[in-house]
Amino acid sequence: MTGTYVDDLSVAGQAISLRSLVADRLRQAIVTGRFPPGSQLRERELCELTGVSRPSLREAFRILEAEGLIATAPHRGPVVTAMTVDEVGHLYALRRLLETFAAREFARRRRPEDIVALKRAVKRLDEIEATGSPFELLEAGTTYYSAIAAGSGNPYLAQxxxxxxxxxKLIRFISLQKEGRAQGIESLRILGDAIVAGDEEGAERIVSEHLDRIAVLARAIVESGYALPSEPAVTI
Amino acid sequence: MTGTYVDDLSVAGQAISLRSLVADRLRQAIVTGRFPPGSQLRERELCELTGVSRPSLREAFRILEAEGLIATAPHRGPVVTAMTVDEVGHLYALRRLLETFAAREFARRRRPEDIVALKRAVKRLDEIEATGSPFELLEAGTTYYSAIAAGSGNPYLAQxxxxxxxxxKLIRFISLQKEGRAQGIESLRILGDAIVAGDEEGAERIVSEHLDRIAVLARAIVESGYALPSEPAVTI
DNA sequence: TACAAGTTTTTTGTATGACAAGCTGGTCAT
DNA sequence: ATGACCAGCTTGTCATACAAAAAACTTGTA
Structure with a gap:
């Protein structure tokens, strides 16, 4: 009877604990710019916003800290991490290494369920390419990248x-609002084709070139202090 | 006057907080086998062992959880992570990807201070190769790998x-007690030479071959349930 | 004896209140 | 204007409490 039922019946990947819920909410708030880089997160304030107690909030802080989203200075509390231009370069260099490997592995393995997820992600991107909001595009792109990571078959790589x-993610979000939104969707489409076709070299090359392109944009965004074009930079 | 003084005057990288101290101690205990894979970590017990309160201990748990050293099931508390044979394969595949890249970057950049640290690490390995205890070898090896990671110049890669x-680390520790201790030190020595010489291809090749070799050993250790040869497997 | 159901005990998850330590910003004197 | 000092606030940590869930134990039954 195996195959009749889904393999994994777990509702949420992790059990529902308050700390993980809080961490999820805060992560979302950070990566969408509600708490911009450099801003302080005060316990009092966030306890009221989230409705949880200090211990639970502080445990959530430790999760986000380990993920590198916040940095905690002693007796000064957590601050949303801000990257320098150099750091963005390093981050994209590592991303390029990991993502080219993931794409190549995906094209080599091609597990059916991963292919399905990838095609679905591409389809979703196609659908909202014209009509979707930047936020919808952001989430669709995230789904796409997750599909690539999962398709590698390597859980550590995916993590x-x-x-x-x-x-x-915040940089991507700003980029989506700044540049023409369809910036790199074409690349994602042809990458999907290459993977489905099992073209390992092609997949690796496409990812490589794509990342080299958007790394330039990312650098520019950080250079301008994570600023959107609409909101003028604070000069005083 | 730049260059006369050291760039970074910060005394301790991280501030001394109880949670980070506790996390350090627990991490050390886990990776050296005091809490073997699969063992449960009870709050009560660890509060007494460490002498800190439950909130601080729980914050330390979240740090270790994010690092993947423990896994927490709801209402059952943290358990030391145990890898399957497949997972070890994935882990070493990723390690190979990252470490070859790090070695190559190191050989390309060759910053003087990184070279010094690398040479010092090799020297230390040479010194204790014959006389040192497995634990000393373990730590010396860790220092060596940290030097490689730092030498890449990429903080995200290093992390x-x-x-x-x-x-x-636990697998390495078991391996050091199991196999002849000088297992792969020669590889580390010639890797150091290649990096110092700026031989990128050579460095990458040496790391690659070295990791392919020890990945086999790692797989065997996990297959046997992280068992040392001296302590017989529990069969009842 | 073996097993199953129910109950007690333990452990985790979360909240509250408290207090020390250290940072921040303002005030005051020079 | 500059520097020292002080009040207020925030974080770091602890002790305690209690609900909820899991684990262990007891008890009754076949």
Whole structure:
């Protein structure tokens, strides 16, 4: 009867604990710019916003700290991490290494369920390419990258890539609002084709070139202090 | 006057907080086998052992959980992570990807201070190769790998490699007690030479071959349930 | 004896209140 | 204006409490 039922009946990947819920919410708030890089997170304030007690909030802080989203200075509390231009370069260098490997592995393995997930992600991107909001595009892109990571079949690689993506999600979000939104969707489409076709070299090359392109944009965004074009930089 | 003074005057990298001290101690205990894979970590017990309160201990748990050293099931508390044979394969595949990249980057950049640290690490390995205890060899090896990671110049890569190494440190420790201790030190020596000489291809090749070799040993150790040869497997 | 159901005990998850330590910003004197 | 000092606030840590869930134990039954 195996195969009749889904393999995994777990509702949420992790059990529902308050700390993980809080961590999820805070992560979302950080990567979408509600708490911009450099801003302080005060316990009092966040306890009221989230409705949880200090211990639970502080445990959530430790999770986000380990992910690199916040940095905690002693007796000064957590601050949302801000990257320098050099750090963005390093981050994208590592992302390139991991993502080219993931794409190549995906093209080599091609597990059916991973292929299905990938095609679904591409389809979703196609659907909202014209009509979708930047936020919808952001989430669709995240789904796509997760599909690539999962398709590698390597859970450690997938986790490392997930962490990396969280660190650059805000940059992607700004980029989507700044540049023409369809910036790199074409690349994702042809990458999907290459993977489905089992073209390892092609997949690796496409990822490589794609990342080299958007790394330039990312660098520019950090250089301008994570600023959107609409909101003028604070000069006083 | 730049260059006359050291760039970084910070005394301790991280501030001394109880949670980080506790996390350090627990990490050390886990990776040296005091809490073997699969063992449960009870709050009560560890509060007494460490002398800290439950909130501080729980914050330390979240740090170790994010590092993948423990896994927490709801209402059952943290358990020291045990890898399957497949997972070891994935872990070493990722390690190979990251470490070859680090070695290559190191050989390309060759910053003087990194070279000094590397030479010092090799020297230390040479000194204790014959006389040192397995634990000393373990720590010397860790220092060596940290030097490689730091030499890449990429902090994100270094962090990812550090996390990976924590996850396999116990396997290395068992391996050092099991096999002839000088197992792979020769490889580390010639890798150091290649990096110092700026031989990128050579460095990458040496790391690759070295990791392929020890991955086999790691797989065997996990297959046997992290068992040392001296202590017989529990069969009843 | 073996087994199953129910109950007690233990452990985790979370909240509250408390207090020391250290940072921040303002005030005051020079 | 500069520097020292002080009040207020925030974080770091602890002790305690209690609900909920799991684990262990007891008890009754076949």
């Amino acid at each position: 490392a890539l997930g962490t990396l993506h969280n660190r650059i | 990812a490699l550090g996390t990976l190494h924590n996850r396999i």
